[in-house]
Amino acid sequence: MKNTFSVLVAVMALATLFFILKDNTSLFTKESQSGDRVHLSDNIHHIDLSLDSSDTEVIPTDRDEVKVDIDGKGRLTLKEQGDTIDISVRHKWYEWFGFHRKSDVTVYIPRAYAHSMEIDMGSGSLVMKGESEAKRLKLDELAVEMGSGSLELRNLDTNVFEHEGSSGDMVVNTLSTQKGSVEISSGNVELKNYEGPLNGELSSGELTVSMPALKGDLNFDISSGGVKLDLPDEASFKLKGKASSGDISCSLPLEDQKVDNGDISGVSGSGKYRINVSVSSGNVDIY
Template sequence: MKKLLLFLLVLVGLYFIGSSIKEASWFPFGRGDSHTQSIKQIDLLDIKVDSSNTTIIPEDREDVKTELEGKGKLDVDRRGDIIRIEVKRKWFQNFGFWNKSKLTVRVPQEYDRDMNVTIGSGKLTMEGPSKKDPMKLKKMNVNMGSGKLDLENLDVKQYKHNGSSGMANLTSISTQTGEIKMSSGIVNVDGYEGKLDATLSSGKLNVQMDKLEDSVDVHVSSGLVKLDLPDNADFTLKGKVSSGDISCDFPLESQEVGNHKVNGKHGSGKHTIDVTVSSGKVNIY
């Protein structure tokens, strides 16, 4: 009886192994898959990738073209005013040499509505044509797991970024309102313009602004925030500290330090910088 049971288990195991081999080639990148969809009357591009390396390319075209190289199944679904793009993978394609895939999404440069991006453990890159001629969007929502995100040359009216870990590099991003929430990980922001609301549980946030044009709200639990402002920035600092630290390298008028507060004004004091720190550290310079 035991031998029969063992024999049946071996057969079942061989069946699953055979099915896995049938679904996957022995090479890192197998056959490709591609889809094309019209962008007419589309208000939202919803892109979801787990462990794939994804590149979003704005270019002179009138449709959305998606190309997948490697493992996984590419699903492109249009419903109403939404195009959903997702890479689905078999369980065995997340291990070893079966896990490599590359997704390229080519979008019209003139597309100026909404975009949602969800990243698991892979990498996503998107770059507009140039800093002077950025890709323009109405809204952009980013949800990150433990992967890597690179965004550059974007003009977004409303930008929202939620991350649990991983690394994000945002370069030459202009917004009317920007919101960054990170549980852990690292976020580097270079050449940012617009209103900013940043919440950091742990990890590290580096922000460099070419211009200070709106208010900045920073809330830190136990992480590290560095805020690099232009020398001629006009701001009023309102800082509250529990057991952490707030430092400001700018000379401040009407400076008030003590009783868990750091307040003061630089220049005309036009824009408010509101900083709340529990046990982390914020450096403004």
């Protein structure tokens, strides 16, 4: 029994030593400094941000480099790896105790960069904006994964936009995409001035979407939660909604409208696009 206890103590001591060394030596990961930068070559097709308990702003610039400033606690890593520039902010194990754990991070990216970007947020906040609605930040693909916290995106054009959130809040203002998807386990997502097709999947939470023009098919699968969909009066679509429990409503005029035990169908305008809604429990309002 004593031998077993001694072995457990030894294993715990070695594990503790490992994490301390991992946080404080360059044997595992070289720690970058505030102000470090990486030249953006033609070979770079991915920028990946992994942020832990940080308040971050991503700013487009006219320079051909990626630069990161950090103020506060946290270990910054900025490195080029193959066709990817990796940016991460992590906190050392002992920094999780006490207050003022957050760091302020500013990431500068070239305005001309037009490939893919991935944002992985554990907590904290992030803001990324294009210069204006007329001069948007253009990306081939933008993928967002949120554990918690808040995210604000504005003035973006993408070919692919993907969001997956465990919790937290995301507000997107002025986004055009060829393929969009939002998956919410819990939390709130608001898409303002959104243009393009959209697939929405909600386990719980709220999704609010407003569109200046309907430019693609919309599909919503709701286990629980709510969806509010604000469409222009002249939108042309064919609606098909099925509700096991909950409610689907549409205040826009529909031809051949049918309502039966929570299910709803009908056509608006020419019926160019399809809106498919499946509700297990929750509410969907189309107006």
